[in-house]
Amino acid sequence: MGIASLPPGLEGNFIEVSSGGGSSWLAFNTKRLYTNAFIIQDDKILLGYKKRGFGVHKYNGFGGKVEQGETAVQAAARELQEEAGITAPLEHYGTFLFVTEGGPDWAFQIEIFRAEEYSGTLIETDEMRFQWFATPNVGVGIPETTVVSAAAQAVVELLPIPFDSMWESDRYWIPLLLSKRHFIGRTDFKSVGETFTLEKWWFGEIGAREW
Numbered sequence: 001m002g003i004a005s006l007p008p009g010l011e012g013n014f015i016e017v018s019s020g021g022g023s024s025w026l027a028f029n030t031k032r033l034y035t036n037a038f039i040i041q042d043d044k045i046l047l048g049y050k051k052r053g054f055g056v057h058k059y060n061g062f063g064g065k066v067e068q069g070e071t072a073v074q075a076a077a078r079e080l081q082e083e084a085g086i087t088a089p090l091e092h093y094g095t096f097l098f099v100t101e102g103g104p105d106w107a108f109q110i111e112i113f114r115a116e117e118y119s120g121t122l123i124e125t126d127e128m129r130f131q132w133f134a135t136p137n138v139g140v141g142i143p144e145t146t147v148v149s150a151a152a153q154a155v156v157e158l159l160p161i162p163f164d165s166m167w168e169s170d171r172y173w174i175p176l177l178l179s180k181r182h183f184i185g186r187t188d189f190k191s192v193g194e195t196f197t198l199e200k201w202w203f204g205e206i207g208a209r210e211w
């Protein structure tokens, strides 16, 4: 891994973290802005099961389209409130482009946010059913006979992040988000009806940006 030529649509200085797939990137005309927000606490991450719309039946962060007149962080905060009922001090950690063969001629530009704390009470909404999952280091090395606090036990019982029920490219950038590494990337899919297959991806680390 190292400095590599960037996929079309990305700019800046990056260190490649993960890449793969076919030989050429798909063409697109314009980009449309979307958001995706995650609450990540010591040993757990909050995801939502999408009950309707784009990405239905997948687990994901909470987010949606950036409306006219909104900044990305404002949109991310609004979507988190609408879809999970909470507010949080969101920080920007990543951006990636998502292009689809057999889909629209524009690219999703998805701005990724995370927060550790949140206010309010989590609610299930029409669009999302929230669920906590254990982050990868949870439970490792805890022998069955070890006495742990009730809080720790609750965490140990969480399921691991359900990558098989998420967008296929999430497994390449969620670890960066968990370890607070700022990243950028691109992911090209092929779609046939409702089925999306990952064709090519690239993710790299960048320095923090102002938002």
Ligand SMILES: COc1nc(N)nc2c1ncn2[C@H]1C[C@H](O)[C@@H](COP(=O)(O)OP(=O)(O)OP(=O)(O)O)O1
Residues within 6 Å of the ligand: 034, 035, 036, 053, 054, 055, 060, 061, 062, 063, 064, 065, 098, 108, 110, 167, 168, 169, 170, 187
């Ligand atoms: C590989 O591509 C993607 N990966 C991940 N992890 N998330 C993605 C990908 N492509 C889109 N998304 C996210 C971005 C948004 O959070 C949602 C899509 O937004 P949605 O269509 O639900 O937007 P809304 O504004 O909420 O739309 P409605 O109000 O019309 O439901 O998926």
